[in-house]
Amino acid sequence: MTTSLPYHPFLIEQLKEPSYAALYLETHFELDEGEEIDPKLLRLALRHIVEALGEPKMTPEEVKQHYEKLDELLSQKGSYVIYYLGDWLKQLGLKLTVSVEQQPQESLENSPQPEEVLV
Numbered sequence: 098m099t100t101s102l103p104y105h106p107f108l109i110e111q112l113k114e115p116s117y118a119a120l121y122l123e124t125h126f127e128l129d130e131g132e133e134i135d136p137k138l139l140r141l142a143l144r145h146i147v148e149a150l151g152e153p154k155m156t157p158e159e160v161k162q163h164y165e166k167l168d169e170l171l172s173q174k175g176s177y178v179i180y181y182l183g184d185w186l187k188q189l190g191l192k193l194t195v196s197v198e199q200q201p202q203e204s205l206e207n208s209p210q211p212e213e214v215l216v
Contacts, residue, residue, distance in 0.1 A: 112149030115190055150189040
């Protein structure tokens with residue numbers, strides 16, 4: 098009889114690679130059109146990141162404090178939260194960034210080329 102491997106240990110092992118962890122978080126921050134924010138899902142994703150990246154670098158007490166700081170952070174309102182989240186991620190070896198959204202290929206094909214722009 099074929100058995101499957103538990104997902105959680107596999108996920109945590111993958112998230113130990115910082116570039117994978119960053120991509121994992123990026124997918125949780127991006128919402129599809131009409132999709133609603135799910136704070137519980139974001140909290141779970143961030144807890145997975147702590148488990149993968151924090152536990153090897155931090156003492157058990159520091160990990161506990163990091164989890165508590167996350168809960169406090171996610172319960173706050175206001176513009177300061179983004180700065181606190183950036184600092185929280187920095188302690189795990191990650192950083193918040195903003196990038197230009199890529200345009201769908203179709204709209205790029207129909208957009209004027211630089212040599213076609215008239216002034």
